[in-house]
Amino acid sequence: MMIALERPGSAGSGRVLHVLHTKRSLLFAGALLILLGGFLAHCIQTTGGIRVLDVRFAGTGATLMSGLLYVPPNATPKTPAPAILAIHGYFNSREAQDGFAIEFARRGYVVLAIDQTGHGYSAPPAFANAFGGPDGLRYLRSLDVVDKDNIGLEGHSMGGWAVMNAAAALPNGYRAVVLEGSSTGAPFAPEGTTTFPRNLAVVFSKFDEFPQIMWGVPDAQEVVHSPKLNTLFGSGRHAEPGRIYGSIADGSARILYMPNGTHPMDHLSTAAIGYSLEWFQHTLHGGTRKPPGDQIWYWKEIGTLTALIGFILLLLGAVELFLRMPYFSPLTKVPDAATRTRDRHAVPEKANVFTKRAAIPDHTTRRPPCYRRRLCGPPCRAGLLRDFR
Numbered sequence: 001m002m003i004a005l006e007r008p009g010s011a012g013s014g015r016v017l018h019v020l021h022t023k024r025s026l027l028f029a030g031a032l033l034i035l036l037g038g039f040l041a042h043c044i045q046t047t048g049g050i051r052v053l054d055v056r057f058a059g060t061g062a063t064l065m066s067g068l069l070y071v072p073p074n075a076t077p078k079t080p081a082p083a084i085l086a087i088h089g090y091f092n093s094r095e096a097q098d099g100f101a102i103e104f105a106r107r108g109y110v111v112l113a114i115d116q117t118g119h120g121y122s123a124p125p126a127f128a129n130a131f132g133g134p135d136g137l138r139y140l141r142s143l144d145v146v147d148k149d150n151i152g153l154e155g156h157s158m159g160g161w162a163v164m165n166a167a168a169a170l171p172n173g174y175r176a177v178v179l180e181g182s183s184t185g186a187p188f189a190p191e192g193t194t195t196f197p198r199n200l201a202v203v204f205s206k207f208d209e210f211p212q213i214m215w216g217v218p219d220a221q222e223v224v225h226s227p228k229l230n231t232l233f234g235s236g237r238h239a240e241p242g243r244i245y246g247s248i249a250d251g252s253a254r255i256l257y258m259p260n261g262t263h264p265m266d267h268l269s270t271a272a273i274g275y276s277l278e279w280f281q282h283t284l285h286g287g288t289r290k291p292p293g294d295q296i297w298y299w300k301e302i303g304t305l306t307a308l309i310g311f312i313l314l315l316l317g318a319v320e321l322f323l324r325m326p327y328f329s330p331l332t333k334v335p336d337a338a339t340r341t342r343d344r345h346a347v348p349e350k351a352n353v354f355t356k357r358a359a360i361p362d363h364t365t366r367r368p369p370c371y372r373r374r375l376c377g378p379p380c381r382a383g384l385l386r387d388f389r
Contacts, residue, residue: 027317033310040303044296045098049073050105059117059135063128066121067114067136068094070105074288075145082150082286083110083143085136085166085174089157089181093120099273099297100154106296107277108287109152112140116162127188133162134169141173149175150284153197154276156180156266157210164189167197175251176283178203178276180266183214184232192232198251201279202229203272205261224256248283255279270295 045052053069075081084104088096097113104111114136118126129135133155141148151174153163160182167174168190176199183202184192192200204211208220215226223229224239233245233254246252259271266272274292281289322328 023317023320025317026313027321030310030312030314030317033313034307035310037303037305037307037310040306041300042303044300044303045102047102047296048106050102055112055139056121057135057139059122059132059139060129063117063132063135064121064123065114065117065132065135065139066094067112067139068101069143070101070109070111070113071145072105072108072110074108075110077144080145080147081108081110082152082280082284083112083140083146084152084154084280085133085140085163086111086113087116087131087133087136087155087159087162088113088119089155089159091119092156092159096267097154097156097159098300099267100276102297102300103273103277103295104154104280106288107281107290109280109284110140110143110146112136116159130165130169131158131162131188133164133166136162137166137170137173141170147286148173150286152176152178152280152284154178154180154280155182157182157263158188161189164192164197171196175199176280177201178279180272180276181205181208181210181214181263183228185228187213194232194234194246194254195252199248199253199279199283200232201255201257201275203257203259203266203275205263205266205269205272206258207261208263210263221258223258229256253283268298268301270298273297 050073051071053071055067055069057065057067059065072081086097086100086104088094094113094115101111101113114132115122116126117128117132118124122132137151137153140146140151153166153174153176155161155163155178157180160179163177163179164182164184165188167177174197177197178201180203183189184197184200190196204214204220204223206221208214211217211220211223211226215223216228217223217226224241225237226239229235230237230239233239233256235245235254239245239256241256241258243255245254257272257275259266259269259275261269261272270293273295277290278292281287281292323332
């Protein structure tokens with residue numbers, strides 16, 4: 001593509017200068033938005049003195065595991081805090097759990113949001129080592145800032161299967177579980193009972209796209225009638241959303257939450273996140289109590305969106321700088337009149353050959369001459385038509 005700029009002193013030079021000025025403005029505006037958006041996201045993620053650490057640890061078979069560790073200021077070796085293992089779903093990464101992690105950490109919980117095996121910075125293959133769930137729980141329990149008697153497990157979609165496998169691997173290593181858009185049992189999780197896992201909350205949105213896979217019902221709003229869920233809850237034929245079945249004290253508590261939303265929108269739902277906050281405040285001891293509706297995580301998302309818009313503007317503005325570099329400078333040259341005329345009328349050699357072949361019949365491949373020519377007399381129309389077919 002040829003980008004033509006007006007020659008200096010021409011009638012359009014003022015317009016060119018205006019375009020260049022606009023590109024510089026885009027460049028600076030983009031850089032400013034990136035800085036402001038990044039700063040806003042950082043402030044929300046680290047609000048109240050929370051430290052966010054990028055950690056690596058060895059899992060089963062020396063598999064490299066990756067995670068983000070949120071450490072609130074109240075969590076120290078002398079005053080260990082309750083903790084939560086948060087795991088994303090398929091084709092996602094640890095950052096997908098940011099909304100949950102920010103709000104958990106604001107309430108004084110240490111949070112480890114891991115990359116599943118084969119996702120993000122964790123080593124492949126995917127699905128290996130029970131998705132990395134047991135290894136994440138073991139690592140979380142090894143930290144001296146964690147109260148090992150108050151650990152919660154939270155997972156979205158396939159991350160729910162990961163935390164279920166963690167609960168099965170370390171049956172005494174946790175106190176409560178939240179399954180967001182996920183389930184117990186087949187296809188990849190241990191079967192649930194009225195006592196396993198401990199203190200379970202199921203958050204399943206009313207318009208979730210995977211009710212058949214998760215709970216064996218065709219429609220998300222039919223989850224209340226799911227035999228699989230009702231067996232897990234011990235609720236007969238119908239589970240009532242918002243009602244606690246069993247006892248938190250003995251670990252048999254069960255509750256179903258059904259916010260409005262879809263499967264992927266659980267990450268961006270104040271209701272879905274709020275239900276997990278509510279359940280952990282019921283089942284874990286320690287931390288700082290805040291109303292479930294007191295949430296600020298979405299400002300972090302606004303900050304990252306602002307930075308993304310800034311990057312696009314920066315990229316558009318950078319085009320002008322690239323065109324000033326020697327390597328790209330030929331793109332800015334204006335072709336002279338002779339070149340434009342030559343290029344307009346020039347026909348490639350291959351096109352000339354093709355044109356000649358189309359205009360001149362190939363006598364080596366045409367059909368034999370028409371023998372009716374003597375009858376028709378010259379010119380023989382049938383023969384001419386046959387010759388030029």
